[in-house]
Amino acid sequence: MLEARQLSFQFASNEPLIQSVSLTLKAGEWVGLSGDSGAGKSTLGKLLAGYLTPQTGEVCLEGTALPKNGLQPVQWLPQSPELAVNPRWRVGKILREAWRPSEAQQQAFGVQPHWLSRYPQALSGGELQRICVLRALAPGVRFLIADEISTMLDPITQVELWRALKKEAEKRQFGVLVISHDTALLERLCPQRYHLSGGKLKQCSEQLEQCSDPLLPR
Numbered sequence: 602m603l604e605a606r607q608l609s610f611q612f613a614s615n616e617p618l619i620q621s622v623s624l625t626l627k628a629g630e631w632v633g634l635s636g637d638s639g640a641g642k643s644t645l646g647k648l649l650a651g652y653l654t655p656q657t658g659e660v661c662l663e664g665t666a667l668p669k670n671g672l673q674p675v676q677w678l679p680q681s682p683e684l685a686v687n688p689r690w691r692v693g694k695i696l697r698e699a700w701r702p703s704e705a706q707q708q709a710f711g712v713q714p715h716w717l718s719r720y721p722q723a724l725s726g727g728e729l730q731r732i733c734v735l736r737a738l739a740p741g742v743r744f745l746i747a748d749e750i751s752t753m754l755d756p757i758t759q760v761e762l763w764r765a766l767k768k769e770a771e772k773r774q775f776g777v778l779v780i781s782h783d784t785a786l787l788e789r790l791c792p793q794r795y796h797l798s799g800g801k802l803k804q805c806s807e808q809l810e811q812c813s814d815p816l817l818p819r
């Protein structure tokens with residue numbers, strides 16, 4: 602279980618951005634997070650993954666603080682994959698940085714074998730995003746913070762990515778926090794959803810049943 606307890610955070614001299622926010626993600630659970638631009642969704646995601654340290658409150662995984670070194674069991678996946686890769690590494694080396702995805706897994710995420718010998722600048726944003734998502738699924742990863750990860754993909758590729766992620770998450774029981782402006786997408790993917798506004802989390806009232814295939818209409 603990933604637990605954020607009473608988190609508060611602000612950047613330097615700015616206004617408080619996150620105010621006493623508590624959130625729990627269970628193994629295998631998909632939770633949605635929406636909010637206006639600048640509301641602090643990415644900041645909350647980074648706090649949950651240990652990229653930022655809260656001024657007050659704590660983030661615990663199974664009751665203990667997140668590890669400072671080694672593989673992060675909570676992976677934050679940003680919207681812009683170009684910022685998350687070494688531009689001097691070939692894509693194959695980037696993909697296998699922490700583990701070796703099988704050919705079947707590469708296929709499921711739409712990763713083409715001929716991309717692997719290229720440098721990241723020679724892939725489209727959507728292609729590189731799929732590399733980054735698969736790279737983040739190393740054994741030992743327990744939770745994913747998926748921060749607008751499908752925004753740059755066309756609708757078909759979006760569905761393929763979410764399908765592949767759902768399947769992998771189900772198999773390995775990792776939990777996912779999906780951050781998006783697309784409330785329809787959140788409704789399809791996440792039975793439980795929150796809205797961040799004024800530094801506080803508000804639960805969206807309607808509880809939806811989990812949808813195993815985001816292509817299926819409700």
Ligand SMILES: Nc1ncnc2c1ncn2[C@@H]1O[C@H](COP(=O)(O)OP(=O)(O)OP(=O)(O)O)[C@@H](O)[C@H]1O
Binds near residue numbers: 618641
């Ligand atoms: N390193 C930083 N230093 C100072 N302010 C920052 C920093 N990073 C983000 N901010 C500010 O914090 C606020 C929240 O940013 P954040 O990226 O968390 O919002 P968001 O809800 O994810 O927005 P969007 O939907 O536009 O991606 C914004 O006003 C942003 O300008």
